[in-house]
Amino acid sequence: MKSSISALFLLLSFGAHAATEQVLPKADANRIQAHLRFLSHDLLEGRDTGSKGHEIAAQYMASQFAQLGLQPAGDKNDYLQQIAFRQAHLVQDSAKLELNGPDGKTALEYPRQYLTSASLSSEVSELQGKLVFAGYGIVAPELQHNDYANLDVKGKVVVILSGKPTSFPSEEGAHFGSGSEKNRHAVANGAIGMITISTPLAEKVRPYQNLLNYLHMPSVSWLQADGQPANQYPQLQNSAYFSQEAAALLFAGAERSLADIYADLEQNTSPAGFALPTSIHFNKRSEHKTISSPNVAAILPGSDAQLKDQYVVYTAHLDHIGLAKTVKQDKINNGAMDNASGSAVLLETARLLSNLPQAPARSVLFLSVTGEEKGLLGADYFAHHPTVPLQSMVANVNLDMPILTYEAADVIAFGANHSSLQSAVADAVAKLGMSLSPDPWPEQALFTRSDHYMFVKKGIPAVFLVPGLTSMDPNVDGAKKFGEFLHSDYHKPSDELNDKFNWRAAQRFTEANLQIGLTIANDPVRPTWNEGDFFGTTFGQ
Template sequence: MNKSLSILLLAFCSFLLQAAQPEADPNRLKAHLAFLADDLLEGRDTGSTGHEIASLYIASHFAQLGLKPAGDKGSYLQRVRFRQSYLLQDSPKLTLITASGKQSLDYPRQYLTSASAVRELSQVRGDLVFAGYGMVAPELNHDDYANLDVSGKVVVVLSGKPASFPSEEGAHFASSSEKSRHAAQRGAIGMITISTPTAEKVKPYQSRLNHLHTPTVRWLDNQDQPANIYPGLQNSAYFSQQAAELLFAGAPRSLEQIYADLEKDLVPAGFILPASIEFSKRSEHKTISSPNVAAILEGADPELKHEYVVYTAHSDHIGLAKTVKKDRINNGAMDNASGTAVLLETARLLSQLPVRPNRSILFLAVTGEEKGLLGADYYAQNPTVPVTSLVANVNLDMPILTYEFADLIAFGANHSSLQQAVSDAVQKLGMTLSADPWPEQALFTRSDHYMFVKQGIPAVFLVPGLTSMDPKVDGGKKFAEFLHSDYHQPSDELSDAFNWQAARRFTEANLQIGLTIANDKIRPTWNQGDFFGETFAK
């Protein structure tokens, strides 16, 4: 074919793609959300009948759009098996042994523990070693285990991280999974995390009692072993400040002195504590299953169609409330029926384009987000397409659709070339891309997209910006109102508070972002020297 003619045809196809984009339909968005947040589904808890119904609803719409199944055995469903572990509430027994004798601590008044996903009877007896924050971060020249021998010991670590640590990187290093990994690698047999003044401000010990009966949930691998678990850590607990003081009685430094270091953002060095513990508990295990739902719109380019832009939205919620007498159903309308509705409408719009995008699009409704990003983690570690072919993830989780916004926030965009792609995309719709307004909350590490980041895949987490098109409306206040009054409450249900033009606008922004990434000749890349790219990219 004549080269100039080829260029002309490509330009014409690009013009068609831009000019003929269908508009999002607010009525369809409302209909999806109304079904997914209906009382019939009883809050779509992972493993529940309600979530199964939601998953079949999503799969049915993927089929109606003619999308290719991307689940198991030619289906749209990727079945994930989970282990639910329940702590027998009368079983925890913890005795502190010091030079003064033995002292039994009171569960749950003085300490908390959760069910073990590995063993039904958990027992540990060992000497205690204080290990600062229990963090190892060579990139930040930090190693709390330097000059400490914790092999065969129970480590005592502070909750959280140093205040001077970068927010997002610090959230990674301070995660319970990272702290457990480093303790287990060094031979520790148990872990006690102690509360701090900062932790009490963020989440008081008393508020943690609300989760006493919440089961531990982990996905199971092909050998029926729970994932992301360190069996060498035979037991763990979380101590209140008052109980933690007992651990430091007669120690080289008191807990008061440790806390004084934290006030100055000093990192206290570890040392041997003159105490040991005997700690046991019992757990009951139950196996459940719950599906991810996956579908593919194949790309048009002969080469690029083997690469995938992944849209994710979690379809699960938290099910039935145990303490509310009247309305017990946590419908999860905003969290995350809204994101799932946007995913479905985006799939419809993309499937109806006269010219398909160059790269393929993978639509993924994941389960188990509320249990710890489990469905996304399972898919990212067990993808139904080669993991190296996943070029980017666009995640939709709890967009607050109560006002017409003028800007968009893409958490994590600043780590990769996706920042430019998202900015270019939303500008076509008359929007701007705003910076993360809450960097201290490290939201980039707190939703499903982060499981793809941990596989080295650049990702963004999209939400409406805080600038309203109506100057009389404060977008930040709207966010705060939802979080204060409705987040994880039965009141998160379909209501007149939803702004369906905002839903339309958010969907069209989501569509444009996916198209921009899918049609870019260059695969998204991590920024040079970026921590997440350096840490996780293969």
Template sequence: MKKIKLTLCLLLGAFISTASHADILKADDSRIKAHLRFLSHDLLEGRDTGSQGLEIASLYIASQFEQYGLLPAGDNGSYMQRVTFRQSFLDQDSPEFVLNKGGETTELKYPKEFLVSPSAMYEDAHVSGELVFVGYGIIAPELEHNDYAGLDVEGKIVVMLSGKPQSFPSEEGAHFASGYQKGRYAAENGAIGTISIPTPRSEKARPYERSLNYIHVPRVRWLKEDGMPANTFAELKNGASLSPETAKMLFAGEKMSLEDIYAELEDDKSPKGFAMQSSIELSKKSEFKEITSPNVVAILPGSDPELAKEYVSFSAHHDHIGIAKTVEKDKINNGALDNASGTSVLLETARLLAQAPAPKRSILFVAVTGEEKGLLGSDYYAQNPTVPIESIVANVNLDMPVLTYEFADVIAFGAEHSSLKASVTAAAKYHDLTLGPDPMPDQAIFTRSDHYSFVKQGVPSVFVIPGWTAVDPEVDGAKKFGEFFGKCYHKPCDEFSEDFNWKAAVKFAEVNIQIGQTIANQMEKPTWNDDSFFGNTFGR
């Protein structure tokens, strides 16, 4: 530990000493304002993935990159990396769920008693088989946890609890409890379908009734070269989630009742799985539609003959959620702060770095699509990079900086996992800012934005936002963030305002520029910490 602290101090001293001889690049608030005003304008209709509005935004970003003299790094010598997506729409009249229990059959009612999502794989999805309860459905050897131990689920349908054990660390737990990971565990153990049941915690966080608002929303997946949707498991033919009342009925007469299971959860125990005395038949129909949307990618070449072969990447998503289905007059989800603000800062960062003396390493700018659909554009880029993935030494992600107050610190989600903490701390100190702690550790924010796509390919990454400490002691930054999140997140009121704090916008751009310069100019490339779960899981 003492050695680690000493190394950190030496790195900080080296970074700050180097930075002190450089001129601070001054951001232009009028340029940031102009970008933000355009990208969040009504004419772009909320920049939904696959929409004309997002195409216009992508062309605008590419034109700015070209003006700055950045090299195109998309497809065929262009700034655009075109991504093909499959939209899957559920036929609302098609879901059927028949429960066979004790010789009696019960046909469940959709969507009151169960929900299904559109299939990304099968237009006509059908599965039937015996049920096996598998607890949370998680295999985490690092945490000495295996819900499949001693269970035979070959050719069967697994029934799993939502979420994860409370004792799991927040960020690691978010990884293990993700839909992808749970699907992977099920498929690798031979299951052919999945049933998800709520817990008191999941029902409190996202009530079943609220999920009914999203039954018409299409599922979106990017397509691989063979035309198959990425990150899906063909072995899993179908799946559903149950209402609390239906879940209770499912466990009636079984080895454990749902009340027994919930009692164990209350004591933070992981219920042991067992073969159930029931089987089901589950079917649905989906319709497919292909759409395309681009990532916009550019490069600022580095100056060092060797280090220029490495890249520090900046990412920001430029998509949003489009037109709202609401009775209100304003139906356009403009996405001013989510994430026209981050994209505007990305553009100002690119402009200033292009005008300054070139850093030693090259800088990669990636404005990604499909974030709102599940980090899809960044996932596509990270799995299909336009530069070798092993040459990307770090990612700095800009997503939803709330520019409603001037901040006195910055937050870098994930900094504690790698040597990037020293780089970010040095850059922040250079601007008289401190590096604040994660204010929402229970939310596992590190796994919830585009940087995580780079993390999964082994790239040390940070997700930087304005901190919750305001310059004005009378201003509560946490309250300002909460007000936006509670009132306007993913709603039409997230729109451009002259009253945004443009000092905050300038400061945020300048500190991110300094972060990029610090990483690009330091001799040692960023490394994962030895005790980082993500470094040990994904690191190269």
């Protein structure tokens, strides 16, 4: 009876909200442009994690939250949540790798034949051991797949294929095929090192030659209370990524050649593992440095006595990739679209919500995160060190790189199909004459590739919101505009404030974002995972 009375009270409370539903204010395109202009200015030098430029940007976000009268939700009654990180750079000339196989010893050439990144666990890394091929290195009991079944890798170095079997569902497969999952299972089975080899599919999607652009990118991880980097596996003494040319050498004299393995992949068959007649000796050195970089968090308190202790969380990453090392002229990666645009939309959404005559029923948490470009690090830290109770967060709406070059007639909410947020988002944007479109690129598993996924891994339903591909102007091809940015400007100095921006598009997307958050915040029923959904079942609290 008590639960029924409580439910009735919530419905009556919601009815009061609905009866006095406000006419929502219009977003101010000039304010969005002003935020974006500052956050993507050359002065900030690309807002790299731990840089002075990102620190300036974080102070800007905090000052805007304070101006709106939002409550600080960082550390010690501040808007900033300071995070200590370990940053590791590879000493480029230190990488030395030698194979010892049936044809004798072969020294491989870095970076032409293999790539390796700095170690976060040790400044001096040395790996020596026998090699074992372990398929994709995936353990996925839900998909009846275990590459380590009947395979002895204890004290050995596993050789694994990049990616995942093509038969795997895209998003679930992205989880099982992630580096963190592969590392975890390698360690659980006793491996001491890992070699990942390129595949024909990997070469089509992300050619080995293109990976050379990331040679100087540091490895970064947030530090735990004991001073050790989070999410690392020091048991894996060294790791590398081999080109197809180098990968063939691993299978010389083995029971199956690399060509045989690739033939299996062509037939959509996942090859079984086996021992290789080759051993490896691999050394490198890394330089460690401790840096600090903050998340910025603020709260708009809810107005409903029963719901104000629950939170709808808006996120947008503030960091970008800093200065380019291989560009001779304009070296500043300003990150205007990625993600100054999302941060500007977040600020304007916060302003509109805070100026409503009546606050939403639930509280709203605005979170500007750092370290997204380094591996979703700021969001992961917040998920492990939340400044409000984890179980009180009912949903996350994430804004990452909205392409604001055309006025969209629809929105895409990656991940909406996994929870009741799908109907919430569809209902919300319908009020603006917009529609919710399905994920146009399911094979890319974008649901697992931005900050919201750190909330999903804590059991919180989430959506990753971007403008859809249908333009309001029939003469404008939204998909083409989206593709042009990815091809010409993504992670390049050309991603800067210019006349490609459509400020009406920014205004319209902000209003959609506002309506979505308000719909979730005022719904008397907490968002839920769909029955039997993989992510809800795997991570639901």
